[in-house]
Amino acid sequence: MAGQCSVRTSTIVGVEALPVDVEVDVGAGLPSFAIVGLPDLAVQEARERVRSALRFCGFELPNARIVVNLAPGPLRKHGTGFDLPIALAILGATRQLPDSVTRDVVAVGELSLDGRVRPVPGMLAHALSARTAGRTLLGPAVETAAVLVAGLDYRALTRLSGLRMGLPGPVKGDLAVRVENPCDTDFSEVVGQDVALRALVAAAAGGHNVLMIGPPGSGKTMLARRLPGILPPLDEQERLQTALVHSVAGVDDAAALAGFRPFRAPHHSASVAGLVGGGSPPRPGEASLAHNGVLFLDEMAQFGPAALQCLRQPIEDGVVTLVRAEGRMRFPALFALIGASNPCPCGFLGDPARECRCNVAQIDRYSARIGGPLMDRIDLVVQVQRPDASLLLEPGHGPGSEALRGAVLEARAQAAHRGLGNTGRLSGAGLLASCRMSSDACRFLEKAASTHHLSGRGITRMLRVSRTFADLDGVERVGTDQLSEALGYRARDGR
Amino acid sequence: MTWDDGIRRFEFEIGDAGYPELLAESPDPPQQLYVIGDPKSLAPGFGVVGARKSTPYGLAAAEHFAGWAGRAGYIVVSGGAVGCDQAAHRAALAAQGRTVAVMAGGADVHYPRSAGALLRQVARHGAVVSEHPWGTQPQRWTFRTRNRIIAGLSSALLVLEAALGSGTFSTADYALAAGRDVLAVPGSIYAPECAGANRLIRQGATPITDADELRLALECVLGPPAVPPDTWEPAASQGDDPVLCAVRTNPQRPDDLSRALHLDVLTVLRRLGLLETEGRIVRFRDGRYGPR
Numbered sequence: 001m002a003g004q005c006s007v008r009t010s011t012i013v014g015v016e017a018l019p020v021d022v023e024v025d026v027g028a029g030l031p032s033f034a035i036v037g038l039p040d041l042a043v044q045e046a047r048e049r050v051r052s053a054l055r056f057c058g059f060e061l062p063n064a065r066i067v068v069n070l071a072p073g074p075l076r077k078h079g080t081g082f083d084l085p086i087a088l089a090i091l092g093a094t095r096q097l098p099d100s101v102t103r104d105v106v107a108v109g110e111l112s113l114d115g116r117v118r119p120v121p122g123m124l125a126h127a128l129s130a131r132t133a134g135r136t137l138l139g140p141a142v143e144t145a146a147v148l149v150a151g152l153d154y155r156a157l158t159r160l161s162g163l164r165m166g167l168p169g170p171v172k173g174d175l176a177v178r179v180e181n182p183c184d185t186d187f188s189e190v191v192g193q194d195v196a197l198r199a200l201v202a203a204a205a206g207g208h209n210v211l212m213i214g215p216p217g218s219g220k221t222m223l224a225r226r227l228p229g230i231l232p233p234l235d236e237q238e239r240l241q242t243a244l245v246h247s248v249a250g251v252d253d254a255a256a257l258a259g260f261r262p263f264r265a266p267h268h269s270a271s272v273a274g275l276v277g278g279g280s281p282p283r284p285g286e287a288s289l290a291h292n293g294v295l296f297l298d299e300m301a302q303f304g305p306a307a308l309q310c311l312r313q314p315i316e317d318g319v320v321t322l323v324r325a326e327g328r329m330r331f332p333a334l335f336a337l338i339g340a341s342n343p344c345p346c347g348f349l350g351d352p353a354r355e356c357r358c359n360v361a362q363i364d365r366y367s368a369r370i371g372g373p374l375m376d377r378i379d380l381v382v383q384v385q386r387p388d389a390s391l392l393l394e395p396g397h398g399p400g401s402e403a404l405r406g407a408v409l410e411a412r413a414q415a416a417h418r419g420l421g422n423t424g425r426l427s428g429a430g431l432l433a434s435c436r437m438s439s440d441a442c443r444f445l446e447k448a449a450s451t452h453h454l455s456g457r458g459i460t461r462m463l464r465v466s467r468t469f470a471d472l473d474g475v476e477r478v479g480t481d482q483l484s485e486a487l488g489y490r491a492r493d494g495r
Numbered sequence: 496m497t498w499d500d501g502i503r504r505f506e507f508e509i510g511d512a513g514y515p516e517l518l519a520e521s522p523d524p525p526q527q528l529y530v531i532g533d534p535k536s537l538a539p540g541f542g543v544v545g546a547r548k549s550t551p552y553g554l555a556a557a558e559h560f561a562g563w564a565g566r567a568g569y570i571v572v573s574g575g576a577v578g579c580d581q582a583a584h585r586a587a588l589a590a591q592g593r594t595v596a597v598m599a600g601g602a603d604v605h606y607p608r609s610a611g612a613l614l615r616q617v618a619r620h621g622a623v624v625s626e627h628p629w630g631t632q633p634q635r636w637t638f639r640t641r642n643r644i645i646a647g648l649s650s651a652l653l654v655l656e657a658a659l660g661s662g663t664f665s666t667a668d669y670a671l672a673a674g675r676d677v678l679a680v681p682g683s684i685y686a687p688e689c690a691g692a693n694r695l696i697r698q699g700a701t702p703i704t705d706a707d708e709l710r711l712a713l714e715c716v717l718g719p720p721a722v723p724p725d726t727w728e729p730a731a732s733q734g735d736d737p738v739l740c741a742v743r744t745n746p747q748r749p750d751d752l753s754r755a756l757h758l759d760v761l762t763v764l765r766r767l768g769l770l771e772t773e774g775r776i777v778r779f780r781d782g783r784y785g786p787r
Contacts, residue, residue, distance in 0.1 A: 194760035195749045213782070343781060350781020355658075355687060360548050360577050361607075363780075383782025385748055448772045484768025485761065488749065488778075 002027050002064070005092030008106050009085035010129045011077050012122040014329035015248045015284065017129035019106070021071045022082065024089035029065030035086075037070030040078050040281075049080075049111045050087045057115040057161035059096055066090065076326055078281045081120040084109035084138070087160060101167055105155075106130040107138040115160040117141075121250035124243055127152055138167065182255050183228035183263065188400040192387025196223050199382040199489060200338075201404055204230045205411035206423035206468030209315065209337040209377055211300065211370070211491075214384030215351040220340035223384070224265075224296045227338060229401035230408050231294070233259035238292045241332055245291050249284045262293035264335075268302040275303075276310045276320050277331050287314045290335035300339035301369040308374060311337070315377045318425075336424070339378065341370065350385070379424060379461045380489040411471035423468045427460050435467055435478040444480045448487055462486045502618045504603075504629075505530040513537075521647035521673040525626030529602045532622035536593045539717060540570035542645050542675075544666045545579020545655030550688055550746070551777045553656035555787055556680045557582035560653055563706045565592020568721030569713060570621065572597065572648045574641060575610055579655045579663075588616055595648060598625040599641040600633035624648075639665055646670035650716040653703060654679040657691030664691045667700070676716050678703045683745050738766040742776050746785030 004025050010017035033047050054061045068086055070077050085107040092102040108126045110118040117140040130137040131152040141156035154171045162168060190197065196212060200223060203210045212220040234242060239257055246253035246262070256262060266275060266286040277285035287295055295311075297303060314320045318334035343349040344363040349356040358366075415423050420430050437445070449459055466482040473482065507514040507528045515537040518524050530537065543561045545553050557579040561571045565587030573580040575596035587594040596617045598606065602625040605611040614623055626644060627637065639662055646652055646669035654677065657663035670677050679700040682689020696702045703709050710720065737756050741747060749767060753760040767784050770776045777787050 192750055192754070194753060195764065198760065198764075350779070350783065352685075356548075363548075383748065385750065385782065387750070388754075444772065448768075451772050451774060480769070481765050484765045484772065487768035487771060488764045 003093040003095060005089045005102060007085040007089040007092065007102050008133075008135065009082060009108055010106060010126050011075070011081070012079065012125055012248055012281070013075070013327075014282065015125060015244050015288075015331060017122060017125040018075065019129060019133060020075070020077060020082075022085040022089045023069040023071060024086070024093045025067045025069075026062055026064050026090070026093045027067075031063045031065060033066045033068075035068040035070070037068075037073050038076045039070060039082070040076065042080050043070070043077050043082050046080065046083045046086055046111075049083050049113060050090065052113040053083070053111040053115040053160050054087060054090070056113065057159065059091060059160075060094070061090070062094055076281070079120055079122075080110035080118075081108045081122075081126070083111035084117060084157075084160075087111060088138075088163075091163070097163055098166070101163055105136045105138045105167070106133065109138075109140045109157070111160065117157045117160065122248040124240075124247035124253060127154065128240075128244070136167070141171075181229075182260055183226070185226045186229060186401045187226050187404055188398050190219065190223060190226065190398055193219055193223060193384065194398075195488070196220075196382045196384045197398070197404075199380045200224075200227055201230065201408060202380060202465060202468045202472065203227070203336055203338065203424075204232075204404075204408045205472055206379075206415065206464065207336050208379035208424040208465060208468065209339075210380045210382065211339040211341065211375075211378045212382050212384045213341050213343050215349070215354075215386065216342060216347045218384045218386040220384050221298055224294075224298070224338050224340060225263075226401065227294055227296075228261055228263040230405040231261045232405070232409050232412055234261055234292055242292045245284050245288050245332060249289060251289060262290050263296065264290040264293070265296040265298060268297070268299045270303065270307055272304070272307045272310050275307045276314060276333070277322055277329075280324075282322050282324060282329050282331075284331045284333075285320070287311060287333040287335060288320055288331040291332045293335055294338055295335040296338045296340070298340050300341045301366055305369065305371065308369075309371060312373055312377065315374075337378070339370070341367075343367070343383075350383070353386075375491055376457050376461075378491070379465050381491045382489055407472060410474070411468065414471045414474070415468075423464055423471070426464055426467065431460060431463050431467070435463055435470075436476060437478050441477070441479050441483055444483055448483065452487070452490070454490070458490060462490060465489055502531055502615075505534050507534070515648060517650065518644065518647040521643070521669075523643060524647060525644060527626060527628075528624055529627070529629060530622050530624045531602045532618035532620075533593075534622065536570050536595055536621040537624065537648060538570060539650040540572040540595060540648050541713060541717065542572045542649030542652035542666070542670070543579070543583040543655065544573060544642075544645060544652065544657070544663045545583070546657060546661060546663055546688055547576050547578040547580075548688070549578035549582070549656055550686070550779055550785065551787065552682065552686075552746070552785055553579050553680075553688070554582045556655050558586040560680070560703065560706070560709055561594075562586035562590045562592075563709060564713065565590035565594065566722060567710070567713075568592065569717060570595060572645055574599070574638075574645055575606075575614060575617070575623070576638075577607055577610075581610060581613060584613060584617055588620055591620075593621040595621050596623045597641055597644045597648065598623060598627075598633070599637040601625055601627050601629045601631040603629050604632060606633050638662055642666040643669040643673075646673055646675060649675055651676040651678055651713055653709075654692050654695055654700070656680075656682065656688045657695075658688055659690050659694065661691060664695075667691075667695055676701065676712060678709070678712050680704075685745050736766070736770070738763060739770055739775060742767075742770075742784045743786045746779060746783040748783050752784075 091097040119140040136153040243253040243256040314333035320331040344358040348354040465486040469482040561583035571587035571594040652670040677700040679692040679695040
């Protein structure tokens with residue numbers, strides 16, 4: 001039963017699946033089963049799963065010397081997706097399966113001991129890679145991921161023994177993914193927070209970063225959690241990008257594929273690797289999982305300073321670049337940052353009902369934890385206060401998420417018409433040109449800049465916010481109205 | 496030492512010729528007095544005290560009244576602490592006046608450390624004094640005992656922002672015990688940081704609402720100003736802007752303003768931005784807007 005066979009598969013590097021050939025040689029010699037080609041422990045363990053699955057499905061594992069080589073050699077191979085291609089290549093090499101089954105496919109899947117095929121993280125990435133190569137993807141039966149890649153020939157295999165009948169038929173059917181909206185809360189439940197609400201609407205419309213400061217129980221988290229409900233749906237390309245990151249990270253990608261923007265709220269104990277990505281093999285962090293959506297950092301001042309400062313690069317570039325011994329990896333991370341923080345260690349600074357017990361130095365130190373460079377990247381700072389109890393008893397008076405979403409969509413349409421991209425990322429000449437300020441507005445801006453000692457960055461932030469306010473107001477030019485409104489959302493004087 | 500040597504140091508024991516007479520008359524005067532600067536500026540002065548955690552209102556009042564007193568030739572006495580105290584020292588210095596800082600540690604120990612430059616200025620144009628030997632680090636309790644020296648050196652004491660039970664409030668107690676005039680700047684009845692000053696007024700302290708009243712009060716105890724004040728610029732008119740009026744009466748947030756005035760929150764935000772840029776109101780660090 002000697003012979004050779006090669007089956008194509010792929011392995012995840014960053015958010016990409018790179019093609020890997022699984023070559024099997026079954027030859028004479030002492031019976032053995034070896035895997036070479038920089039496999040990690042999970043790949044090594046494939047031997048036991050493959051052995052068992054083959055036997056259980058009625059195939060034969062020859063009592064011979066079996067060598068599995070994973071090419072290209074220098075690339076590290078991770079994960080359990082190699083089970084299926086290894087089994088396939090053994091079956092091909094021993095002529096238990098016809099050539100037609102093993103040729104021209106990309107096989108990815110983990111095997112159970114009884115031969116069932118299980119999905120692995122990153123199915124979407126594997127699907128994209130197969131489509132690029134113009135090959136058929138042979139993998140587990142998954143509900144959403146791979147089917148959505150239009151133009152891909154996808155064959156779903158439930159059990160290894162199914163291959164006796166040749167390749168299964170292509171997966172067809174309903175491409176629309178039906179997922180419940182993950183955001184089941186509505187802004188109409190929020191009362192007496194008009195100032196903060198306006199900031200969040202602006203953030204949704206212009207992609208600005210927002211910091212909400214207020215005592216505990218003032219509704220910062222409540223406001224942030226309702227933000228996904230007013231975000232516009234992901235477009236076709238964004239869906240795929242976001243779902244790809246989710247898929248690679250092993251997070252359910254159905255919501256992203258259905259067009260819902262991700263909302264990630266990592267706990268403040270998050271490590272650097274957890275927040276921006278890392279580990280071995282490098283996995284995307286929360287910042288990347290929030291790609292095209294919202295990253296909400298509750299109790300922002302409590303996050304580790306190292307983790308917080310690592311967010312600066314993705315906020316600036318929209319991408320996390322990890323440099324490791326095996327190379328550079330880029331994870332997309334284009335998100336709107338929504339932060340929430342207490343104003344001081346005790347949390348009650350400015351609370352009309354409770355007295356703040358912190359001294360000035362403590363307050364300064366607390367607010368400095370977020371750090372100047374990160375604050376420079378936050379366009380809107382809003383002070384949130386617990387609303388009057390009397391207002392809470394008559395809910396449902398604020399504008400609902402549906403109406404706000406309409407306003408956001410209109411503002412986005414106006415911004416898109418300019419063709420300069422996300423307002424929250426504009427700067428320099430493009431920003432100034434997009435504002436089209438009258439001479440009155442220019443004079444006001446100059447005066448405000450000198451009164452409040454605004455730095456260049458401060459002016460940029462103010463202009464961006466004004467531009468979005470103008471879009472929300474449906475006016476073409478940024479006027480004194482928008483500028484004066486934006487002033488109320490600046491961090492503090494001298495910045 | 497952190498002090499440059501152009502400034503002279505003095506030590507007085509109670510009963511010495513240079514020991515300030517007014518301080519000696521107060522109950523429980525310090526046995527020793529350590530001075531950096533000009534001992535002549537330990538003549539009867541005008542105390543200005545207020546909270547560390549000051550609001551822009553307190554700072555503005557400190558600047559206003561200490562600046563006036565400094566220009567008029569009165570000696571401004573305060574504690575060198577962050578907030579109102581430093582604002583008072585700065586305003587007096589800016590008005591080319593003399594000022595005295597009473598320290599809770601040794602007179603040569605810069606506390607808070609950030610005040611080093613200011614305290615050097617104070618020593619050059621007045622004096623930095625303490626009852627503690629050179630090099631003593633301040634302790635929690637010495638801040639309160641230091642307050643009795645501020646009161647002792649002052650013929651009149653102006654209380655700016657003082658919460659009830661605060662150190663500032665204790666200075667007023669010492670001043671009353673020493674039989675000195677207590678003046679207070681009234682504040683909003685809703686602001687806890689003004690509760691102390693308002694209570695003092697109820698108990699008989701003279702409310703100070705403008706420079707003329709301060710002049711009357713100081714003339715009684717310290718004599719007419721050495722430098723007669725030039726004409727004071729008239730206060731900015733209140734106007735009939737409802738947002739401006741509301742914010743001047745009581746510092747508020749935009750959300751509360753919009754509800755109280757039945758105005759759209761957008762209108763309020765825009766109006767606040769305009770008023771702030773015109774310098775008529777300021778935003779507090781907790782997000783409220785208040786008078787400048």
